[in-house]
Amino acid sequence: MTTTETPDILPRILDYSNRADPYPLYAELRKTPVALQEDGSYVISTYRELSGILHDPHLSSDVRNLTHPMPAMEERATPSFINLDPPEHDRLRRLAMRHFGPPHTPGLVTGMEPDLTAIVAGLIDDFAGKQRIDIVDDFAYPFPVTVICHLLGVPREDEPRFHVWVNAIIDSIDFNPKTDPQEKLDNGVQATKDLRHYLGGLLEQRHGRPGDDLLTRLANDDGPDGRMTDAEIVSTANLLLIAGHETTVNLITNGMLTLLRRPDVLQRLRAEPDLVVRLVEELLRYEPPVHIIPWRAAYSDISVGDTVIPKGSKIMLMLASGSRDPERFHDPDRFDPDRRDNQHLGFGSGIHLCFGGPMARLETQIALTALVRRLADPTLVTDPPPYRPSPVLRGPIHLLVDQN
Amino acid sequence: MSTADTLQGFKRDGRVVIVGASLAGLRAAEALRDEGFTGKLTMIGDELGEPYDRPPLSKQVLTGWVPADGTTLPRRRDIDAEWLLGVPADGLDLANNHVRLADGRTVPFDRMLISTGVRARPWPVEAEAALDGVFVVRTREDAAGLQRAVAAGPSRVLIIGAGFTGSEIASVCRERDIPVTVAELAPSPLVGGLGAMIGEIAADMQRAHGVDLRCGVKVTQLEGDAQGRVRRAHFSDGSTVDADVVVVALGGIRNTEWLRDSGLAVGVWGVACDAGCRAFDLNGLVTDDIFVAGDVARSPNPMYEYRFISLEHWANAVEQAEIAAHNMVSTQANRWPHLSIPTFWSIQFGVNIKSVGVPTYADEVVVTQGSVADHRFVAAYGYQGRVTAAVSFNNAKWLDHYRQLIERAAPFPPPCPTPDQPLDAKPVPVDFPGPTLLAQGATVVVTGHDPGERRVTAMRQHR
Ligand SMILES: Cc1cc2nc3c(=O)[nH]c(=O)nc-3n(C[C@H](O)[C@H](O)[C@H](O)COP(=O)(O)OP(=O)(O)OC[C@H]3O[C@@H](n4cnc5c(N)ncnc54)[C@H](O)[C@@H]3O)c2cc1C
Numbered sequence: 001m002t003t004t005e006t007p008d009i010l011p012r013i014l015d016y017s018n019r020a021d022p023y024p025l026y027a028e029l030r031k032t033p034v035a036l037q038e039d040g041s042y043v044i045s046t047y048r049e050l051s052g053i054l055h056d057p058h059l060s061s062d063v064r065n066l067t068h069p070m071p072a073m074e075e076r077a078t079p080s081f082i083n084l085d086p087p088e089h090d091r092l093r094r095l096a097m098r099h100f101g102p103p104h105t106p107g108l109v110t111g112m113e114p115d116l117t118a119i120v121a122g123l124i125d126d127f128a129g130k131q132r133i134d135i136v137d138d139f140a141y142p143f144p145v146t147v148i149c150h151l152l153g154v155p156r157e158d159e160p161r162f163h164v165w166v167n168a169i170i171d172s173i174d175f176n177p178k179t180d181p182q183e184k185l186d187n188g189v190q191a192t193k194d195l196r197h198y199l200g201g202l203l204e205q206r207h208g209r210p211g212d213d214l215l216t217r218l219a220n221d222d223g224p225d226g227r228m229t230d231a232e233i234v235s236t237a238n239l240l241l242i243a244g245h246e247t248t249v250n251l252i253t254n255g256m257l258t259l260l261r262r263p264d265v266l267q268r269l270r271a272e273p274d275l276v277v278r279l280v281e282e283l284l285r286y287e288p289p290v291h292i293i294p295w296r297a298a299y300s301d302i303s304v305g306d307t308v309i310p311k312g313s314k315i316m317l318m319l320a321s322g323s324r325d326p327e328r329f330h331d332p333d334r335f336d337p338d339r340r341d342n343q344h345l346g347f348g349s350g351i352h353l354c355f356g357g358p359m360a361r362l363e364t365q366i367a368l369t370a371l372v373r374r375l376a377d378p379t380l381v382t383d384p385p386p387y388r389p390s391p392v393l394r395g396p397i398h399l400l401v402d403q404n
Numbered sequence: 405m406s407t408a409d410t411l412q413g414f415k416r417d418g419r420v421v422i423v424g425a426s427l428a429g430l431r432a433a434e435a436l437r438d439e440g441f442t443g444k445l446t447m448i449g450d451e452l453g454e455p456y457d458r459p460p461l462s463k464q465v466l467t468g469w470v471p472a473d474g475t476t477l478p479r480r481r482d483i484d485a486e487w488l489l490g491v492p493a494d495g496l497d498l499a500n501n502h503v504r505l506a507d508g509r510t511v512p513f514d515r516m517l518i519s520t521g522v523r524a525r526p527w528p529v530e531a532e533a534a535l536d537g538v539f540v541v542r543t544r545e546d547a548a549g550l551q552r553a554v555a556a557g558p559s560r561v562l563i564i565g566a567g568f569t570g571s572e573i574a575s576v577c578r579e580r581d582i583p584v585t586v587a588e589l590a591p592s593p594l595v596g597g598l599g600a601m602i603g604e605i606a607a608d609m610q611r612a613h614g615v616d617l618r619c620g621v622k623v624t625q626l627e628g629d630a631q632g633r634v635r636r637a638h639f640s641d642g643s644t645v646d647a648d649v650v651v652v653a654l655g656g657i658r659n660t661e662w663l664r665d666s667g668l669a670v671g672v673w674g675v676a677c678d679a680g681c682r683a684f685d686l687n688g689l690v691t692d693d694i695f696v697a698g699d700v701a702r703s704p705n706p707m708y709e710y711r712f713i714s715l716e717h718w719a720n721a722v723e724q725a726e727i728a729a730h731n732m733v734s735t736q737a738n739r740w741p742h743l744s745i746p747t748f749w750s751i752q753f754g755v756n757i758k759s760v761g762v763p764t765y766a767d768e769v770v771v772t773q774g775s776v777a778d779h780r781f782v783a784a785y786g787y788q789g790r791v792t793a794a795v796s797f798n799n800a801k802w803l804d805h806y807r808q809l810i811e812r813a814a815p816f817p818p819p820c821p822t823p824d825q826p827l828d829a830k831p832v833p834v835d836f837p838g839p840t841l842l843a844q845g846a847t848v849v850v851t852g853h854d855p856g857e858r859r860v861t862a863m864r865q866h867r
Contacts, residue, residue: 055804060823299823351801
């Protein structure tokens with residue numbers, strides 16, 4: 001394997017003008033599976049190398065292990081488990097998982113099915129009489145937000161307030177000191193503080209009260225690992241709120257866009273609703289909501305193929321590129337809902353495998369089935385649609401559709 | 405006729421016989437059909453009923469969560485086979501290519517798969533083994549019987565042998581608050597499969613869960629009452645234990661007796677075959693028509709210096725079955741070797757134990773991640789300075805990394821620290837007990853030349 005500098009490809013991927021179709025650039029990038037950048041960081045873009053390093057215990061998620069510290073997102077706040085290594089990561093994730101899935105809370109996600117179906121039906125009912133719909137604003141955004149608010153126990157009425165914060169945070173996730181104004185970072189830092197403060201306020205009311213939402217359960221329930229501290233609960237809720245906000249919106253929107261571009265598949269889904277399970281898997285490979293894990297740290301020297309990434313280096317993982325690697329997937333640029341052996345990197349892999357994956361899958365399955373069943377002859381108004389700024393969490397900011 | 409034509413003809417209307425209708429047999433049958441074999445397929449099995457899965461028998465079935473007859477193996481496709489069930493094969497005639505059944509019938513074949521697995525090693529004293537309340541666990545009938553006995557609330561269960569099966573059963577009994585004694589000849593539980601260091605951890609785990617664990621002792625006698633029910637066990641150190649249920653978990657015996665006069669290379673460790681699952685004959689020649697898969701197979705593994713390895717692992721049975729099926733219907737140039745790295749799992753005392761590689765092929769072991777005290781860790785095994793295996797306790801997500809280290813023959817001990825590396829991570833000798841102890845519940849056997857096996861005799865047969 002060669003490790004050479006690829007000075008121009010990464011900046012082009014990050015450049016907004018290539019947001020609508022970064023895939024040819026990914027193909028270019030994959031020619032150098034482990035690419036050393038000018039600033040000493042490493043970009044990994046091939047499936048084999050990505051899945052290897054995602055399972056490598058020398059890869060750290062904790063910024064404190066970087067030789068050159070990142071521009072500070074926030075000071076002294078408790079990191080959420082996505083930014084921690086074992087054993088803290090394992091403990092916090094386990095504590096959160098107690099209330100979210102098996103073995104302690106089996107059936108939580110499947111049990112949500114009737115509610116999800118009802119929310120989706122309500123949103124689509126509102127399309128009646130409208131000729132033009134924005135799949136994002138009218139559907140793909142309000143749906144998961146309603147769900148995550150309900151699940152966490154965050155009042156839905158507060159949504160306009162935290163929408164602003166979440167957007168500012170997302171905006172700053174891929175902050176690049178070279179090209180971005182400091183203001184972008186400052187906004188993100190302030191928004192994180194505000195959101196944490198807000199969640200902390202909600203949490204205070206929860207102590208000592210029975211209840212079924214996640215905040216209440218985390219505040220009151222003791223398991224074998226003890227209880228989370230308030231700071232830990234706030235950072236966990238913060239993480240789940242943001243992740244539950246952005247990713248599913250993009251997955252549903254990317255899904256609808258893909259179907260509108262492939263009317264044959266759209267027709268097939270209408271006739272064969274069971275297809276949706278595999279179709280969503282293929283979507284997670286073909287148009288995933290998370291394109292990049294923007295940084296990880298080499299805790300000690302990491303061997304990837306023939307390259308040794310030195311301790312303390314910053315590592316960028318191009319997940320969406322890995323899922324389109326022809327060395328791993330036959331005809332990778334073809335959207336094929338019948339694909340077998342589809343072990344995509346859509347939810348990452350290893351110990352940080354997406355916590356909300358089962359829920360995101362179900363939400364998207366229900367959303368897409370209902371959309372294709374109930375939208376009469378939908379047509380895409382602009383192709384490509386306008387995209388959100390972020391290259392990391394990539395998706396259309398609006399998706400206008402006309403129906404008959 | 406060219407070899408390719410012959411093969412096409414065989415694929416179209418040849419005859420395949422599979423002896424041993426369980427996990428490996430069923431998966432091989434499915435794979436054969438997937439590979440386009442449309443000829444006649446016969447499944448011979450000495451058990452009645454459809455093929456079923458065994459791992460749940462000492463876990464979910466014993467807790468009563470899944471009924472014993474609820475472990476039927478899923479059918480992944482229709483195999484359109486003739487099933488000869490409830491009758492064992494008792495001979496193989498290679499001169500005429502047919503299998504003899506115990507009821508006198510003969511079944512002709514063009515190609516055959518041996519997947520007769522292992523059976524439970526019974527308590528050696530027949531009269532004592534026959535006492536009411538004495539169990540082994542290999543079949544679903546065994547498991548159903550033991551489940552009923554455990555559900556009846558025995559005053560104490562004695563488990564003889566602390567390998568994986570014995571330990572799992574002890575765990576289920578403790579979960580139900582039943583007093584348990586575990587007797588093990590080796591110095592600690594699981595030591596035959598995972599070595600002394602993990603053995604000690606397993607011993608702590610058992611004791612912490614209230615198991616009365618007695619190591620380094622032998623059960624010398626099982627004593628019954630006038631009704632023929634087991635009541636007490638005597639130990640080599642002179643002590644006794646009163647128990648009304650006794651589980652004999654002394655590992656397995658490979659079902660190879662029926663092949664004794666077949667001319668194949670058969671011994672206590674199984675039927676020897678090449679890396680492509682083709683059986684060897686007594687002279688060490690590879691056969692063309694006889695294939696072997698699953699617990700009964702013993703094959704050379706290139707990752708482990710081509711030593712012959714016998715595995716009693718679920719995943720191995722599945723993989724070998726698929727390789728054997730493929731090679732049965734492929735030309736020489738298209739045959740596959742079975743190169744994969746073994747994996748194994750077990751669940752006991754709330755801990756998910758998983759391994760990758762062959763831990764018995766090691767001289768040193770080191771805890772590389774996590775905390776032994778919390779029963780959440782990974783330990784890597786090394787042989788002469790390279791990584792050969794890893795075991796995780798409640799930490800299975802990391803094992804893919806160790807699989808890669810094994811594939812690359814990465815240096816042992818792994819040089820780079822991880823964030824959760826224990827401070828005192830120092831390699832220690834792996835320390836496996838000798839082969840006599842190993843026979844009592846090992847799940848991996850690595851063999852070179854074994855003088856205890858039947859000798860190879862040069863013989864020239866005129867066929
Ligand atoms: C209680 C228990 C728990 C286990 N737990 C685990 C686990 O957690 N993880 C894991 O990896 N593995 C586990 N295993 C091992 C796993 O079940 C075996 O590796 C697997 O069953 C091997 O499949 P096989 O088809 O090779 O052999 P088997 O399943 O033993 O099947 C062989 C079949 O051949 C039949 N037979 C034998 N002789 C003849 C004859 N002469 N004629 C006709 N038929 C014959 C037998 O009756 C049997 O039906 C467990 C096994 C047991 C018993």
